[in-house]
Amino acid sequence: MAKSFLEDKEICIVAYGETKIVRRGGRSAYEIAAEVAEQLYKKTKLGPSDIDGVTFTVPISECSNPFWSGYATEYLGISAKWLQTSDIGGASAIGNVTRAAMAIKSGLCETAMILGVDAPSTQWRAYYGSYRNEFWDPVGVQGPPGAFGLLMNRYEHQYELDFRGLGALAVAQRNGAIKNPNAYEKLRHKITIDDYINSRQISSPLRLLDSVMWADGGNGLVMMKTSRAKKLGLTNRVYPISYAEISNFDCANQTPDITATGHSVVGPKVLRDAKMKAKDIDMFHPYDDFLFAVMLKAEQCGFAKKGQGSQFLRDTDLGPKGTLPINTGGGQISCGQPGLAGGGINLTEAVRQLMGEGKGRQVPNARNAMVTGIGVIPYGRNWGSANAMVLVN
Amino acid sequence: MADTNVKPRPLPKPTPATQAFWDGAKKGKLMLQWDPTTKKYQFWPRANSVRTGKRNLQWKATSGKGELYSFTITHVPTPGFEARAPYVIGMIELDEGVRIIANLINIKIDDVEIGMRMKVAWEKLSDDITYFAFEPNKRAKSKPKK
Numbered sequence: 291m292a293k294s295f296l297e298d299k300e301i302c303i304v305a306y307g308e309t310k311i312v313r314r315g316g317r318s319a320y321e322i323a324a325e326v327a328e329q330l331y332k333k334t335k336l337g338p339s340d341i342d343g344v345t346f347t348v349p350i351s352e353c354s355n356p357f358w359s360g361y362a363t364e365y366l367g368i369s370a371k372w373l374q375t376s377d378i379g380g381a382s383a384i385g386n387v388t389r390a391a392m393a394i395k396s397g398l399c400e401t402a403m404i405l406g407v408d409a410p411s412t413q414w415r416a417y418y419g420s421y422r423n424e425f426w427d428p429v430g431v432q433g434p435p436g437a438f439g440l441l442m443n444r445y446e447h448q449y450e451l452d453f454r455g456l457g458a459l460a461v462a463q464r465n466g467a468i469k470n471p472n473a474y475e476k477l478r479h480k481i482t483i484d485d486y487i488n489s490r491q492i493s494s495p496l497r498l499l500d501s502v503m504w505a506d507g508g509n510g511l512v513m514m515k516t517s518r519a520k521k522l523g524l525t526n527r528v529y530p531i532s533y534a535e536i537s538n539f540d541c542a543n544q545t546p547d548i549t550a551t552g553h554s555v556v557g558p559k560v561l562r563d564a565k566m567k568a569k570d571i572d573m574f575h576p577y578d579d580f581l582f583a584v585m586l587k588a589e590q591c592g593f594a595k596k597g598q599g600s601q602f603l604r605d606t607d608l609g610p611k612g613t614l615p616i617n618t619g620g621g622q623i624s625c626g627q628p629g630l631a632g633g634g635i636n637l638t639e640a641v642r643q644l645m646g647e648g649k650g651r652q653v654p655n656a657r658n659a660m661v662t663g664i665g666v667i668p669y670g671r672n673w674g675s676a677n678a679m680v681l682v683n
Numbered sequence: 684m685a686d687t688n689v690k691p692r693p694l695p696k697p698t699p700a701t702q703a704f705w706d707g708a709k710k711g712k713l714m715l716q717w718d719p720t721t722k723k724y725q726f727w728p729r730a731n732s733v734r735t736g737k738r739n740l741q742w743k744a745t746s747g748k749g750e751l752y753s754f755t756i757t758h759v760p761t762p763g764f765e766a767r768a769p770y771v772i773g774m775i776e777l778d779e780g781v782r783i784i785a786n787l788i789n790i791k792i793d794d795v796e797i798g799m800r801m802k803v804a805w806e807k808l809s810d811d812i813t814y815f816a817f818e819p820n821k822r823a824k825s826k827p828k829k
Contacts, residue, residue, distance in 0.1 A: 439755025
């Protein structure tokens, strides 16, 4: 395989769609998918009969359904030659862009829809097996916030953690959500660094404003060969040019440094494959379940020095016109996390910006973006799946 | 998050691969799986060695002693822990070279410190299940801070 099978720009994204994020909206994942698909048809002048490949992120609200892809595409009226539901959580969005690119490149399908739709605040259907029943739930760990509390405390023991840096990130992302009409309405108000510092402790040192809130919503993309997009007159194109993914980084090691994540591998790799350095990246759209994850990724993808992520966030202008714009639409932390479709929030914003449609929050002359994903919280570590992608316009 | 229906603390349901752990726990012994090929321990219990893939793990009773690697103070309790909140969850690095996540008991929140020596303690949850927790090992000196 070539260094990056994406680097020739043979495959492109031609449209994005996104619903508003709501809490307990009552709509199912299917109904949300219909809205995203309609937006995509409108932008591409295509219809259900033109789509022959579909990827999904497994929705929490449908994850007890063993035939989700079939039901969902039947609902949409799509006869598909290739279906894939990915279950690498928030890593699924850019993971699915790559999987769709592979399917298109290999001729399995021609026009792919990449969908993330979920309604966990309306219908929660998650069940976790493996060690959870015996070695996690009876311990009383407060889920992902508990795992991140352990991670943050260890980091603070090894390095310096300036919470005002995390607060600066909270404020920057919130400013993005205020300018993003798709963000959950109740989060579209200003906050200050002090609001972050004073927000209540959940699993200390992790606070409420470190964290995402479950919500309902969806997002999607249409992808095809660049040659086909040109024939169809689809002129606003975004190209994924490098991608890397790792699940269960260093997992046989029973006493790892838990502050080292898979992004220390995939971040540098996607930059190398894109023939770029971190300073060449115009904007960073990292998956944000917790602010601290963004901070660690800023270090491990090469934007900040090791152990100095919080100082970097504190001292850098993270807004759309700043030195390193981060999650300019608010990210999931300030938009709400539409279940496992959440990874698409970061990706959709990157694509929107690269298409020049950021409106009041447009990053001037944005030519490229790095997007990252995170999936699943493993036992006593950081995160299970880590991936990264560089996109250009 | 505030649930008015108080649910009990969840009880583990042992499987053939984990039964020996719970049998040991009932007798106050912390049993760990040991890999005879690499001569190393692993946690949490499962059917295979994470290093070789072989299903030849052996169970050994261990010291139950180790050092606190990290901790978090849980302010929002999970089901069954309402009466305990706020409570401390610790990640303990056992002397056998594995880490285990557990409740820290018999310690004041303000006294918890990364690097402190800990030993296993037991909480009886039912006739079948005795669950592990950790408490300070006051007889041991903490290692000097790195």
